[in-house]
Amino acid sequence: MDSEMSDMDQPPTVDNSGLEEENAPLYCICRKSDINCFMIGCDNCNEWFHGHCINVTEKMAKAIREWYCQQCQDMDPSLEIKYRLKKTREKELEPEKGEKRSSTPDFTLDRRRGSKVKRSARMCGECEPCRRTEDCAQCDFCKDMKKFGGPNKIRQKCRLRQCVVRARKMLRVRDEELSLRERRQNMMHRDRRYLDDYDENEMELYQHFTEPNVMWGSEDEDGPVYSPARRKKALKIKHVKRREKKLDRKKESRRHRQKQKHKDRVRHGDRADTHHSGDSHQCLGPNCIETARPNSKYCSEDCGMKLAANRIYEILPQRIQQWQQSPCVAEELGRKQLERIRREQQAARMRLSEMERRFHELEGIIANAKQQVVQQDEEVNETESEDTDLQIFCVSCSHPINPKVALRHMERCYAKYESQTSFGSVFPTRIEGATRLFCDVYNPQSKTYCKRLQVLCPEHSRDPKVPVDEVCGCPLVRSVFEPTGEYCRVAKRKCNRHYCWEKLRRAEVDLERVRVWYKLDELFEQERNVRTAMTNRAGLLALMLHQTIQHDPLTTDLRTNKDR
DNA sequence: CGTAACGATGTG
DNA sequence: CACATCGTTACG
Numbered sequence: 001m002d003s004e005m006s007d008m009d010q011p012p013t014v015d016n017s018g019l020e021e022e023n024a025p026l027y028c029i030c031r032k033s034d035i036n037c038f039m040i041g042c043d044n045c046n047e048w049f050h051g052h053c054i055n056v057t058e059k060m061a062k063a064i065r066e067w068y069c070q071q072c073q074d075m076d077p078s079l080e081i082k083y084r085l086k087k088t089r090e091k092e093l094e095p096e097k098g099e100k101r102s103s104t105p106d107f108t109l110d111r112r113r114g115s116k117v118k119r120s121a122r123m124c125g126e127c128e129p130c131r132r133t134e135d136c137a138q139c140d141f142c143k144d145m146k147k148f149g150g151p152n153k154i155r156q157k158c159r160l161r162q163c164v165v166r167a168r169k170m171l172r173v174r175d176e177e178l179s180l181r182e183r184r185q186n187m188m189h190r191d192r193r194y195l196d197d198y199d200e201n202e203m204e205l206y207q208h209f210t211e212p213n214v215m216w217g218s219e220d221e222d223g224p225v226y227s228p229a230r231r232k233k234a235l236k237i238k239h240v241k242r243r244e245k246k247l248d249r250k251k252e253s254r255r256h257r258q259k260q261k262h263k264d265r266v267r268h269g270d271r272a273d274t275h276h277s278g279d280s281h282q283c284l285g286p287n288c289i290e291t292a293r294p295n296s297k298y299c300s301e302d303c304g305m306k307l308a309a310n311r312i313y314e315i316l317p318q319r320i321q322q323w324q325q326s327p328c329v330a331e332e333l334g335r336k337q338l339e340r341i342r343r344e345q346q347a348a349r350m351r352l353s354e355m356e357r358r359f360h361e362l363e364g365i366i367a368n369a370k371q372q373v374v375q376q377d378e379e380v381n382e383t384e385s386e387d388t389d390l391q392i393f394c395v396s397c398s399h400p401i402n403p404k405v406a407l408r409h410m411e412r413c414y415a416k417y418e419s420q421t422s423f424g425s426v427f428p429t430r431i432e433g434a435t436r437l438f439c440d441v442y443n444p445q446s447k448t449y450c451k452r453l454q455v456l457c458p459e460h461s462r463d464p465k466v467p468v469d470e471v472c473g474c475p476l477v478r479s480v481f482e483p484t485g486e487y488c489r490v491a492k493r494k495c496n497r498h499y500c501w502e503k504l505r506r507a508e509v510d511l512e513r514v515r516v517w518y519k520l521d522e523l524f525e526q527e528r529n530v531r532t533a534m535t536n537r538a539g540l541l542a543l544m545l546h547q548t549i550q551h552d553p554l555t556t557d558l559r560t561n562k563d564r
Numbered sequence: 565c566g567t568a569a570c571g572a573t574g575t576g
Numbered sequence: 577c578a579c580a581t582c583g584t585t586a587c588g
Contacts, residue, residue, distance in 0.1 A: 122582070146579080153569055157581060168583095170566065 028053050042069040044079055046124060046165070124165040129172075136160045139173070286310055312544065319543040326548055334534045341527045348519045355513045359435075362509055366502050368487075369473025375489035407499045415458035422459060424448030431517055437510055453514070455506040463500065466492045474498035 026033050028049040038051040043066045051057055054069075061067070066082040073079050123130045135142045139159035144150035156162075162172040283292045285303025298304040391400045396413040428449045429438045439450040439457040450460055472495035474488040488498050536542060 120582090152579095154567090155570075155581060 040064075040067055042067060042072055043125075044068050044072040044076070120166075122166050122168075123163045127164040129161045129167075130163050132158075132161045141171075312540075316540070316543060319547055320538075322547055323538050323543060328537070330537060331534065334530050334537075337530050338527065338534075341523050341530065345520065345523045345527075348516055348523060352513065352516045352520070355509060355516060359509050359513065362505055365475060366473070366505075369471070369475065372471045372473050372487045372489050374469060374471045374491045404496050408496055411500055415463075419458040422446065422448070422450065423452050424450045434513065434517065436506075437514060437517075453507055453510050455503055455510060463503070468493065472498050472501070474501040 027039070027047065030050065030053050032050075034050065038057070038061070039048045040051060040054075040056055040061050041048050047069060049056075049069060051061070056064075056067075064081060068079040068081055125131075135145065135148075135158035137143075137148055141154055141156040142148050142150075142158050144152060144154040144156070146152050156171055157167075159171065159173045162168075164172070280291045281297075282288075283290045283299035283303050284297045284307060285299065286306050288299060288303050290299035290303075292299055296304075298307070390403050392403055392406055393399065394401050394406075394410050394413050396410060396417055399409075401409045422443060424443060424446065426448050428442075429440050429451075431437060436454050439452045439454045439460050441450045441457075441460040442448075443450065450457060452459070454461070468491070470492040472488040472490045472492045474495070474497075476484045476486040476488055478484050488495060490497075
């Protein structure tokens, strides 16, 4: 293998900044673009090598924590391949390692702990962003994070922490540059004490980003800034590798890791406390002379709470006073909205009781209609049997049908198709005091409850079979709406004119009832929102966090007369 | 092609 | 198990 290495006439990382290429990138000492085999990356130059070209098997690689190519090792003899801590299983690998390299495996972790940052497909571990451990809290990615109150939709690392070399370009610093620039300018004029060192770091970083020539870390001496295409390819390998890893055993593959979280915490603590020389300082609790606990500003939780309480006592009264000085427009609006909502609720309730009344009325009418006796007269039937030639087409099946039976046919046809589909939600209906609204039949397969109107659901209910002697009973009307007090007395089976009239009338009423319920629901929601907004307004937290600035003390109410 | 969203996966 | 962050995908 060594001989192979010496044959290497080209450094693994040729500076290809010149050839922003189209052709596939080349890797390894063999300078081939093949990536469909196990590969290992040099932790110095970041070049990738085929395992078989350099006699490193995947199995061996599992024991390696840091790996350097021959080229890099020759140039910098201090680079030594480092192995994972011995574990029972890894002992078996030992002989193999010996063959491969003369350096002693089994380095202690301590030597490098904290000194190096993790490397991965997306982190070179060298550049400033890679080393950065704190999120800027400013960029879009930070703002998306849960810890900064975001929705966690984007789920990307802080822009200032995106590796300069390996992170995808679109994830790196963007127009935030602009705002940073502004901040930098403002900084000059602002009160210094508001700027902690963190801001300054950011500025430094910003400068790096705005000066493209600045190179990052050791990587740039020989390491290429990969062209986008090349970067993509390199990633692909990593990806392939990842998949493989997944197959044989998850944990094994990860090299270089670090307890970043812990470090963060410690750092934070340090920053707050380092004004005091030495590592013990006095507790900041009111009147407390004890020594603060390590990594804390206080000797005890109690002291912290006391100070916090004092802070509230100090600030809150002022803020309350301040708050009361100017009228709250939002509060007024809220009250108006509540009034409006209440009026609408009232109206909706009226409508609802009206609908309930009609519901019962309809049931009365239907019951009444049932009492009617079938009239055997033929004339009733004959009245409409003149124009038999006319043909119309069913809206569901598009078959030509006789107008006489059209209603009946289309109703049935529609029911047939409709019953083949489902229309449900995962929640059962819970409306207090409402009878017969939704079908609500549970479908265990889809785990849903049917949300058709009960009277209109052909999927879960069949129209009852009509006895021969049942009368149609549809209330007859004059000029469409005016009831005559008469009922259709044709046999139900024969009446084509009023087919399923009960069902349709019921559906009409029920649909309106549903609408009113929806309206009520919506109004409740609105009311709740307005109320929570009003309760939270000028609450303890809000008062502590925000304040109203009276720009012009002469006029407290800044609205125009028109708005008032 | 960039962006937003989101499932997947590694990590502590 | 929650969190961090990656790669993928749909979409404009």
